[in-house]
Amino acid sequence: MTTGVSVVGAGMVPFGKFPERSLADLAWPAVKQALNDAGIDPRRVQAAFCGTAFGGMMSGQRILGRIGLTGIPITNMENACSASSTALHHAVSSVRSGQYDVVLVIGVEKLTKFGGGTLPLEEEDxxxxxxxxxxxxxxxxxxxxxxxxxxxxxxxxxxxxxxxxxxxxxxxxxxxxxxxxxxxxxxxxxxxxxxxxxxCPAGDGAAALIICSDKVAPQFRTDPVxxxxxxxxxxxxxxxxxxxxxxxxxxxxxxxxxxxxxxxxxxxxxxxxxxxxxxxxxxxxxxxxxxxxxxxxxxxxxxxxxxxxxxxxxxxxxxxxxxxxxxxxxxxxxxxxxxxxxxxxxxxxxxxxxxxxxxxxxxxxxxxxxxxxxxxxxxx
Structure with missing residues (x-):
């Protein structure tokens, strides 16, 4: 039997060009916003899935280290423009299967580091x-x-x-x-x-979501999606x-x-x-x-x-x-x-x-x- 899944928290920062900000500093405010939106104690989060294409190694750990949300399974995912929607898919799957009740999804990118132009693709292609x-x-x-x-x-x-x-x-x-x-x-x-x-314009930005099983979602919001x-x-x-x-x-x-x-x-x-x-x-x-x-x-x-x-x-x-x-x-x-x-x-x-x-x-x-x-x- 599978478990129903809902979104109880959502947050994002305005998209734009912020060359002075690090990847982690772009993302952690979106995470905080999602946690506050859900009205959830961060200690209830059991796992995190972070999607980024060019963020480098251990992006999720770098972001969550800023707010002390560590010591949980953190999975970093690259799937080009589908990176954070892939993270969302795996978060949903982990809750639907009963593995977790509350998980965090992060999507983040900092494209200003390339200085402009088209996205760098793999020349072996x-x-x-x-x-x-x-x-x-x-x-x-x-x-x-x-x-x-x-x-x-x-x-x-x-x-x-x-x-x-x-x-x-x-x-x-x-x-x-x-x-x-x-x-x-x-x-x-x-x-x-x-x-x-x-x-589409190139730029920087981040967004985050709190995903819950339907059985615990009403603990956080009366209007889960x-x-x-x-x-x-x-x-x-x-x-x-x-x-x-x-x-x-x-x-x-x-x-x-x-x-x-x-x-x-x-x-x-x-x-x-x-x-x-x-x-x-x-x-x-x-x-x-x-x-x-x-x-x-x-x-x-x-x-x-x-x-x-x-x-x-x-x-x-x-x-x-x-x-x-x-x-x-x-x-x-x-x-x-x-x-x-x-x-x-x-x-x-x-x-x-x-x-x-x-x-x-x-x-x-x-x-x-x-x-x-x-x-x-x-x-x-």
């Missing part, structure tokens, strides 16, 4: 060694999707316009300024057809042709998550999806069956993915506005969903939100759609 950095890969996705389905430059730019508008309402977002279609299209070219404002599904999968190695217009790993993960949760896409009120580039959000509309194949541009243009629409996608501003400190992203997405389902999202609150979804993919390596994908579904 033959695609990377030939210049396949992430903006180039997503530009290829965009070009092929535009060719296949008639997506326009304006529709592509509207993703950034929408998410910047959402991010303006989020005090934790890195980019808090509205933009227009014209400004997006006129921004510096990165990889055709993507311009600067269609690419239940986790209905926690799905983690990896890409399938496919040499040769890959259809860049549809993310096989997300489609497969979504089908598994719907089955585990016992609901379908029509039940979802809000979704935090991995919009590292504008085209990504559009293809994820289709991967989650929020709209039919080839209809993502129209779905967005008709207002179905913003407030008052069918499903509010990235109310936080998403990676395009909130920012994308790689290892912090999955945990931060979960924090946003939890706050929305509690009715604590302020000006960006999704009215009547009852079901939320978070989704983070990780990595671009030769032969894979993505290296990892983690999807969580939550309910109040």
């Amino acid at each position: 033959w695609e990377v060694s030939n210049g396949m950095v992430m903006p180039a890969l997503y530009a290829m996705r965009a070009q092929r999707y535009m060719h296949e389905f008639g997506l326009t430059d304006r529709q592509l730019a509207l993703v950034s316009v929408k998410n910047r508008r959402h991010g303006l309402l989020n005090p934790d977002a890195q980019m808090r300024k509205e933009t227009t279609v014209e400004e997006v299209l006129a921004s510096r070219p990165i990889a055709e057809p993507l311009t600067l404002l269609q690419c 239940r986790i209905l599904a926690s799905d983690l999968t990896s890409g399938k190695y496919t040499p040769g042709f890959r259809d860049l217009t549809t993310p096989e790993i997300t489609r497969r993960g979504a089908a598994e998550a719907w089955e585990h949760a016992g609901i379908g896409p029509d039940a979802v009120d809000l979704a935090e999806v991995h919009d590292a580039f504008s085209i990504a959000e559009l293809i994820y509309y289709e991967a989650f069956d929020f709209c039919a194949r080839g209809e993502a541009g129209a779905f967005l243009e008709q207002g179905h993915s913003t407030f008052g629409g069918k499903v509010v996608v990235n109310p936080s501003g998403g990676l395009l506005a909130k920012g994308h400190p790689i290892g912090a992203t999955g945990a931060a997405q979960a924090v946003e969903v939890v706050r929305q389902l509690r009715g604590e999202a302020g000006e960006r609150q999704v009215e009547g939100a009852r079901i939320g979804l978070s989704h983070a993919t990780g990595g671009g390596i030769a032969g894979f759609d993505h290296g990892a994908c983690s999807i969580h579904i939550y309910a109040r």
